[in-house]
Amino acid sequence: MSAKRSILCAIAFAAAAVASAAPLPATIKIGVVETLTGDNSAYGISIRKGIELAAEEINASKLLGSSQLALVVADDKADKQEGISVFTKLINDEKVSAIIGPTLSGTAFAADPVAQKAGVPVLGTSTTAVGITAMGDFIFRDSLPQAAVIPGTLAAVIAKYKPQKAALLFQADQEYSKSEADVFKASLAKLNIQLVATESYSKGDSDFRTQLQKLFSKKPDILVLCSLVGEAIPVLQQAREIGITVPIVGGNGFNSPNVIKNAKEAAEGLIVGSSWFIDSVVPKSKAFVEAFRKKYGGDPDQFASQGYSGLFIVANAIKGSGSADRTAIRDALGKVKGLDTTLGSFSFDENRDPVCQSVPLTVKDGKYVLFQ
Amino acid sequence: MKIAPWAVAAVVVAADAYLCVKNPQDLDRLLINAMLALSAFATLHARLLSLASAGFAAIGAYASAIFTIKLGLPVYLSIPAAVLACAAVALVIGLPVLRLKDVYLAICTLGFGEIVRVSIILLPGLTGGATGANLSTGFAYEAMKKTQAWSLALALAFLCYLFWSASRSKTGRALRAIRENPEAAETMGIDVVAYKNMAFLASACIAGLAGAFYAHSIGSLDNGDFKFNRAVDILGYAVFGGSGQWFGPILGAGFLTALPILLRDGLGSSIGFLKDFAQLPNILNGLALMLVIVFAPGGIAALFVRRGERRATGPAKAMKLDALDVLAFAAVGSAARDSAARGLSAGGPGTFLSLSGVGRSFGGVLALSELSFDMEEGRIYGLIGPNGAGKTTLINLVSGLLPPSAGKIEWLGREIQGRKAHRIARSGIARTYQNIQLFGEMSVLENVVVGHHARIRSGLLAAWLRLPSMLREEAEARREALGLLGRLGLSGLAGMEAAKLSYGDQRRVEIARALALQPRLLLLDEPAAGMNEIETAALGDFIVDLKRHGVAILVVEHHMDLIMAACDEIVVLNFGRKIAQGSPAAVSRDETVLEAYLGRE
Numbered sequence: 001m002s003a004k005r006s007i008l009c010a011i012a013f014a015a016a017a018v019a020s021a022a023p024l025p026a027t028i029k030i031g032v033v034e035t036l037t038g039d040n041s042a043y044g045i046s047i048r049k050g051i052e053l054a055a056e057e058i059n060a061s062k063l064l065g066s067s068q069l070a071l072v073v074a075d076d077k078a079d080k081q082e083g084i085s086v087f088t089k090l091i092n093d094e095k096v097s098a099i100i101g102p103t104l105s106g107t108a109f110a111a112d113p114v115a116q117k118a119g120v121p122v123l124g125t126s127t128t129a130v131g132i133t134a135m136g137d138f139i140f141r142d143s144l145p146q147a148a149v150i151p152g153t154l155a156a157v158i159a160k161y162k163p164q165k166a167a168l169l170f171q172a173d174q175e176y177s178k179s180e181a182d183v184f185k186a187s188l189a190k191l192n193i194q195l196v197a198t199e200s201y202s203k204g205d206s207d208f209r210t211q212l213q214k215l216f217s218k219k220p221d222i223l224v225l226c227s228l229v230g231e232a233i234p235v236l237q238q239a240r241e242i243g244i245t246v247p248i249v250g251g252n253g254f255n256s257p258n259v260i261k262n263a264k265e266a267a268e269g270l271i272v273g274s275s276w277f278i279d280s281v282v283p284k285s286k287a288f289v290e291a292f293r294k295k296y297g298g299d300p301d302q303f304a305s306q307g308y309s310g311l312f313i314v315a316n317a318i319k320g321s322g323s324a325d326r327t328a329i330r331d332a333l334g335k336v337k338g339l340d341t342t343l344g345s346f347s348f349d350e351n352r353d354p355v356c357q358s359v360p361l362t363v364k365d366g367k368y369v370l371f372q
Numbered sequence: 373m374k375i376a377p378w379a380v381a382a383v384v385v386a387a388d389a390y391l392c393v394k395n396p397q398d399l400d401r402l403l404i405n406a407m408l409a410l411s412a413f414a415t416l417h418a419r420l421l422s423l424a425s426a427g428f429a430a431i432g433a434y435a436s437a438i439f440t441i442k443l444g445l446p447v448y449l450s451i452p453a454a455v456l457a458c459a460a461v462a463l464v465i466g467l468p469v470l471r472l473k474d475v476y477l478a479i480c481t482l483g484f485g486e487i488v489r490v491s492i493i494l495l496p497g498l499t500g501g502a503t504g505a506n507l508s509t510g511f512a513y514e515a516m517k518k519t520q521a522w523s524l525a526l527a528l529a530f531l532c533y534l535f536w537s538a539s540r541s542k543t544g545r546a547l548r549a550i551r552e553n554p555e556a557a558e559t560m561g562i563d564v565v566a567y568k569n570m571a572f573l574a575s576a577c578i579a580g581l582a583g584a585f586y587a588h589s590i591g592s593l594d595n596g597d598f599k600f601n602r603a604v605d606i607l608g609y610a611v612f613g614g615s616g617q618w619f620g621p622i623l624g625a626g627f628l629t630a631l632p633i634l635l636r637d638g639l640g641s642s643i644g645f646l647k648d649f650a651q652l653p654n655i656l657n658g659l660a661l662m663l664v665i666v667f668a669p670g671g672i673a674a675l676f677v678r679r680g681e682r683r684a685t686g687p688a689k690a691m692k693l694d695a696l697d698v699l700a701f702a703a704v705g706s707a708a709r710d711s712a713a714r715g716l717s718a719g720g721p722g723t724f725l726s727l728s729g730v731g732r733s734f735g736g737v738l739a740l741s742e743l744s745f746d747m748e749e750g751r752i753y754g755l756i757g758p759n760g761a762g763k764t765t766l767i768n769l770v771s772g773l774l775p776p777s778a779g780k781i782e783w784l785g786r787e788i789q790g791r792k793a794h795r796i797a798r799s800g801i802a803r804t805y806q807n808i809q810l811f812g813e814m815s816v817l818e819n820v821v822v823g824h825h826a827r828i829r830s831g832l833l834a835a836w837l838r839l840p841s842m843l844r845e846e847a848e849a850r851r852e853a854l855g856l857l858g859r860l861g862l863s864g865l866a867g868m869e870a871a872k873l874s875y876g877d878q879r880r881v882e883i884a885r886a887l888a889l890q891p892r893l894l895l896l897d898e899p900a901a902g903m904n905e906i907e908t909a910a911l912g913d914f915i916v917d918l919k920r921h922g923v924a925i926l927v928v929e930h931h932m933d934l935i936m937a938a939c940d941e942i943v944v945l946n947f948g949r950k951i952a953q954g955s956p957a958a959v960s961r962d963e964t965v966l967e968a969y970l971g972r973e
Contacts, residue, residue, distance in 0.1 A: 037651050037654065074636070075636075078596075080590045080592065080597065081397060081400070081401045081404075081589075081590065084397040084590065085395055085397040085398050085401065085633070086636070088395050088396070088397050089394075089395055089637065092395075093394075106504060106592070106594050106596065109504065109591075109592035110590045110591060110592050113591060114397075172493055172502065173489070173490065173493045173502055173595055174502060175502050175504060175594055175596075177502075178501065178502035179502075202490075
């Protein structure tokens with residue numbers, strides 16, 4: 001009886017030892033949940049490109065030894081139910097070790113709790129709303145929340161232009177734009193800049209001249225615009241068209257090559273803050289832009305960069321923990337400090353939010369350059 | 373043709389069963405969509421093209437979330453409370469909005485959805501505004517999740533039962549009648565406006581219920597959850613499944629929800645060529661919807677309803693009396709006498725029906741002017757005159773389909789001009805139409821049973837409880853209706869779809885349907901049109917028989933043989949004016965009448 005038990009014990013120990021010392025499995029599945037169809041698919045598609053490029057590089061460079069990353073891509077259709085559904089599928093059926101995504105904060109609020117409950121680490125690469133990482137200790141993101149970017153940008157603007165009065169335009173029925181506007185308002189108040197006028201528009205609007213005129217009539221020293229990429233272009237063009245020449249500070253939606261490409265000279269002088277821009281001098285970033293252009297034949301945007309870095313962060317966590325176990329990856333992610341990425345030196349803070357550089361940029365000669 | 377629908381249903385059920393096992397979230401979604409589809413069905417089935425379901429679902433979702441988060445109500449109270457909130461809103465907006473027809477109603481209800489969405493944004497204190505509300509914190513989210521699917525399935529099954537039992541009652545029949553022909557339904561004593569209001573209210577409550585479940589299924593809400601495209605999706609489920617049968621929208625939602633999920637799970641958007649065709653499921657769904665609309669306009673549920681069954685052989689049968697027919701016929705007459713005895717008429721003999729100075733103009737055209745004449749109980753009046761003389765207008769005025777522009781119509785001692793047609797019908801005036809207005813997709817028998825609407829007392833509650841009294845009343849109405857059909861020589865056609873009948877048979881069904889109201893006055897608008905000589909003569913005998921049983925009749929007809937043989941008195945109209953009135957003999961000798969209408973030999 002006791003001999004039997006000791007044999008069992010020995011087997012159990014041996015098994016445990018084998019498990020802990022086991023090499024990484026031949027393939028490690030990583031779920032990628034992005035918005036690939038519908039109105040917001042531009043973000044999701046861009047992110048997927050960045051992630052797929054990263055996967056190729058990681059597998060080719062044997063970062064994880066003989067182990068290969070296998071991406072399982074799913075479309076959340078920007079729909080909460082679909083988001084929960086594909087999270088469940090990836091976790092239960094595909095047995096992914098970690099999930100990157102989803103694209104939108106709204107979907108994340110619905111789907112992330114599923115992963116949290118199942119103990120699967122999630123890394124958001126574009127979710128910036130307040131409260132995302134507060135959903136649980138398995139939820140991370142590498143996208144800087146607005147609150148981490150905006151004060152720095154405004155400080156740089158103050159240093160150069162010393163504005164007294166500001167006016168602000170945002171989209172009232174859009175979650176991201178609204179919360180970005182709220183952060184701007186709070187930061188302006190903190191920096192003692194008076195907000196003399198606020199105007200808003202709604203989804204589907206295409207003529208913003210009335211709102212812009214109203215703002216302009218209050219004679220602000222700077223104009224703050226919070227729009228998504230789609231509206232950012234006409235807003236910018238119409239602002240210049242009605243003769244607004246004061247410095248324009250844009251939200252995250254204005255940090256896209258598309259804005260420069262389409263708004264052309266109207267984009268000149270625009271000021272944005274970002275964790276990344278295409279001419280970033282960060283070495284990893286230079287290599288990334290080159291590889292991206294080679295593979296896809298176009299310029300990456302911030303979302304592609306964050307997606308690309310996101311998979312590298314996960315891969316390094318897997319390497320660090322030496323395991324494809326979900327909890328082990330979560331623990332290793334928590335320890336990521338000073339990792340060299342396209343976003344510069346990258347760390348997670350104790351709330352699993354990113355700590356990385358945020359740089360003020362301005363558009364000069366059709367390019368984003370450092371704002372000084 | 374018979375295998376196809378069951379195959380479709382089997383595939384849908386199997387696919388959905390597979391999903392339920394695979395992924396609890398897909399089950400939630402399926403059940404919620406089915407519920408939303410039922411909500412759209414409730415309005416569509418009542419001929420209301422409403423897109424308000426998404427808006428009500430949003431109200432239900434947010435109300436339930438707010439009750440749970442802010443008031444701390446347990447889920448099983450917050451969901452019914454949210455449904456009540458939707459009911460309240462539906463009552464308020466239903467009043468003005470339901471007057472609108474078709475596309476106007478659609479646009480107006482779309483606007484309602486947008487108002488709901490914007491209100492959500494503008495009430496950040498309550499709803500979280502543009503950033504949304506999050507239920508997963510401070511709320512028994514996990515506990516709810518476990519019972520969610522069960523309670524959802526139970527709620528849906530319960531709704532199905534309510535729809536099923538209602539569809540087999542007076543309510544369901546009235547709604548089918550409204551769906552096919554609201555005007556004819558109204559003149560059968562059905563309060564069309566009340567039923568439409570009820571349907572809208574039901575739709576709002578069901579949408580609210582679905583929304584409330586959605587809120588607890590997802591755990592977070594924002595204003596984008598129920599925007600425009602959801603409203604269209606929901607309508608799509610109902611149209612795809614069919615708005616004729618209550619199970620149609622459930623099949624529709626089942627199919628259209630399952631297809632993209634199956635494509636996703638079966639093929640996987642990450643596999644091979646599909647990776648670059650992420651829109652494929654949407655395209656296939658759109659294609660499926662188009663195919664159904666083009667090839668099966670009644671939706672997939674319509675494929676289950678057998679059409680044109682039991683086509684009677686041989687030509688239309690001559691009318692004959694047999695023992696059963698006499699019985700049923702006697703019932704009509706005695707009911708007319710009963711209603712007289714019940715004292716519905718306060719007035720004395722002389723004020724059965726009295727028109728004084730009645731006029732009606734359409735724009736500037738006077739269709740009728742200064743028309744005055746009285747009718748006495750139990751006599752047959754003929755109304756003749758050239759085309760455009762105003763005969764049908766007169767019938768529309770008396771039956772309440774049109775209000776007169778001038779004058780007074782007194783019926784049983786009360787003025788009825790401007791009264792709703794269904795109230796006039798209930799007070800004992802039934803009619804047929806010059807252009808046949810049957811409920812074409814309903815069976816002949818069901819058409820006649822619609823005539824019993826006012827007399828069947830058991831309402832919706834009795835139908836849901838399936839009370840014996842209700843079942844008895846239904847059986848009784850059927851028996852009587854069959855008797856009436858027999859009386860009109862239509863026994864063999866009872867199970868036929870009314871639209872498939874010959875012209876003459878359809879006219880007789882209309883008469884049977886009107887008689888089912890047990891009228892004291894029957895208005896017949898060209899009843900013999902499309903009948904041959906023998907049939908016309910039989911119709912004349914039938915009318916005279918009706919008179920003997922106490923039914924007064926006003927008959928518009930061009931068959932002068934019928935008029936001369938059957939009528940006690942004839943009124944002649946020309947250009948909207950009465951030019952003569954009197955016995956058939958007197959009228960046929962009248963110079964003005966000969967001039968204007970009968971002509972000289």
